[in-house]
Amino acid sequence: MPVIVGLLAALVIAVGCVDYLTGLELSVSLLYLMPITIATWVAGRSMGNLVALASAGVWLGADFLERHTYGHCFLPVWNTLTLAISFLVVVALLASLREANEGLEQTVARRTKALQAENAERRRTEEELLQTLDDVRQTHAELQHTQLQLIEAEKMESVGRLAAGVAHEVKNPLMTLSLGADYFLHRKTENPDEALLAQDMKEAVHRARNVINVLLDYARPRPLQLTREDIHNVIENSLTLVRHQLNKQHVTVVREFDTALPSLSLDRTRIEQMLVNLFINAVQAMPPGGTLTVRTFPSGDRAAPAGVILEVDDTGHGIMPENAGKLFEPFFTTKPPGQGTGLGLAIVRRIMEIHGGSVHLGNREAGGVRATLHFNTQLKETL
Amino acid sequence: MNSKRILVVDDEPSITRNLKLTLESGGGYQVLGENHAPNALRATRMFRPDLILLDVMMPGMDGGDVAARLRADPLFRDTPIIFLTAIVSNEETDGHEMLNGGETFLAKPVDIGELKKTIQEHLRH
Numbered sequence: 001m002p003v004i005v006g007l008l009a010a011l012v013i014a015v016g017c018v019d020y021l022t023g024l025e026l027s028v029s030l031l032y033l034m035p036i037t038i039a040t041w042v043a044g045r046s047m048g049n050l051v052a053l054a055s056a057g058v059w060l061g062a063d064f065l066e067r068h069t070y071g072h073c074f075l076p077v078w079n080t081l082t083l084a085i086s087f088l089v090v091v092a093l094l095a096s097l098r099e100a101n102e103g104l105e106q107t108v109a110r111r112t113k114a115l116q117a118e119n120a121e122r123r124r125t126e127e128e129l130l131q132t133l134d135d136v137r138q139t140h141a142e143l144q145h146t147q148l149q150l151i152e153a154e155k156m157e158s159v160g161r162l163a164a165g166v167a168h169e170v171k172n173p174l175m176t177l178s179l180g181a182d183y184f185l186h187r188k189t190e191n192p193d194e195a196l197l198a199q200d201m202k203e204a205v206h207r208a209r210n211v212i213n214v215l216l217d218y219a220r221p222r223p224l225q226l227t228r229e230d231i232h233n234v235i236e237n238s239l240t241l242v243r244h245q246l247n248k249q250h251v252t253v254v255r256e257f258d259t260a261l262p263s264l265s266l267d268r269t270r271i272e273q274m275l276v277n278l279f280i281n282a283v284q285a286m287p288p289g290g291t292l293t294v295r296t297f298p299s300g301d302r303a304a305p306a307g308v309i310l311e312v313d314d315t316g317h318g319i320m321p322e323n324a325g326k327l328f329e330p331f332f333t334t335k336p337p338g339q340g341t342g343l344g345l346a347i348v349r350r351i352m353e354i355h356g357g358s359v360h361l362g363n364r365e366a367g368g369v370r371a372t373l374h375f376n377t378q379l380k381e382t383l
Numbered sequence: 384m385n386s387k388r389i390l391v392v393d394d395e396p397s398i399t400r401n402l403k404l405t406l407e408s409g410g411g412y413q414v415l416g417e418n419h420a421p422n423a424l425r426a427t428r429m430f431r432p433d434l435i436l437l438d439v440m441m442p443g444m445d446g447g448d449v450a451a452r453l454r455a456d457p458l459f460r461d462t463p464i465i466f467l468t469a470i471v472s473n474e475e476t477d478g479h480e481m482l483n484g485g486e487t488f489l490a491k492p493v494d495i496g497e498l499k500k501t502i503q504e505h506l507r508h
Contacts, residue, residue, distance in 0.1 A: 168469045171469040171490075172395045173397075175395075175398055175401075175491045176395065176401055177492070178492040178493070178494075179398070179401035179404075179405050179495060180401055182405060182409075186409055205492060209492055
């Protein structure tokens with residue numbers, strides 16, 4: 001500001017000198033407008049007024065030094081006054097123009113800022129909308145998945161109820177048959193066929209009772225009895241239970257165990273029941289004989305495994321594509337009548353689920369089927 | 384000839400009939416079969432059984448109710464009861480203290496050998 005004031009003062013004085021030097025005949029009064037307009041435009045109304053008054057004063061000084069003679073002593077004062085008023089009017093007009101300009105600039109700046117803020121807000125809203133859309137899509141997908149699970153669960157529950165009802169209703173007539181067969185079996189008869197017939201009836205009842213027990217086991221699984229077990233001991237025990245079938249069908253067992261695996265909390269009886277189901281399925285899929293490979297390894301980080309993977313491979317005929325989606329459905333079987341209840345794999349899945357694990361079946365590239373069981377290291381404590 | 388008397392209570396006539404035939408011919412027991420719980424309660428006082436085979440799920444009065452009535456009668460407080468049930472489950476025995484009081488349960492269809500053995504064990508005491 002002091003620099004501007006100094007420059008303006010110098011300019012006013014310079015114009016005053018020019019005014020003085022040019023004499024009375026050459027009027028340069030309008031040159032005073034130069035510092036006045038500069039002062040007003042650069043430094044505002046107050047500085048403009050100040051320079052206007054100073055310019056009028058300098059004009060009067062120059063006039064006095066030129067020894068201008070007037071008819072009346074009041075005339076120089078009058079001339080100075082009108083000049084000062086004219087300068088002040090110019091200052092007022094220019095200052096108004098400057099302020100209007102500044103106001104306009106401020107308005108433009110304010111509106112630009114508001115527009116920028118609005119645009120930023122719009123962009124943020126748009127991003128939020130896109131995010132919400134993604135969330136909605138994800139929620140929709142989850143909802144569909146849950147709905148499918150719910151339908152599946154309801155289906156399973158209906159099947160369970162049906163199985164329990166059927167089992168209950170069938171047990172009474174079975175008991176009548178069992179008692180009748182037993183009566184005839186122990187009755188002395190001379191016809192050996194009668195005894196044979198009674199024995200067949202007893203065995204038929206026994207088979208039917210086993211089917212019903214499987215049905216009930218599926219329909220109303222018992223609560224888990226969890227103990228810490230080495231999975232390999234459980235596998236070995238299950239293999240012992242099916243040893244007869246393995247030998248009979250010339251199936252070779254290959255063990256690929258990771259013996260460093262952690263112990264698992266599981267219901268040993270039920271896991272054995274599940275593995276026996278899987279082994280029997282594998283054996284039945286290899287009528288001319290083959291290889292049953294049982295493999296264990298950790299899932300995730302080997303140092304701190306999230307779980308244990310158990311794979312059961314056979315070298316049988318594999319899964320037909322049309323059956324792939326139905327394998328775990330209760331009562332679905334590809335075995336001849338009388339050789340399977342169709343509940344084996346449904347029970348496998350249920351046992352894995354109540355253990356908090358999962359099971360997957362698929363064809364191997366080399367031929368045959370691979371059952372992949374995933375056990376969590378930390379299992380559910382209750383059903 | 385075994386003089387022990389067994390009352391069989393089951394709403395299925397074919398079961399009472401077959402059990403009677405089997406236990407009388409194969410075990411020498413005197414067997415009375417009843418298909419209605421109230422009739423069974425009346426028959427108990429006349430027949431004075433040494434052991435009762437009792438179905439759990441029956442229409443009207445179930446096995447648990449029959450057992451509770453019998454246990455309330457000083458005459459039959461110590462008479463052994465063997466429950467025969469189509470499904471042995473918690474749901475069936477819930478709410479029946481009598482059914483949870485350490486009685487013997489056999490699941491239908493009962494293996495006759497196991498039934499005879501259980502009867503002999505109870506009658507021996």
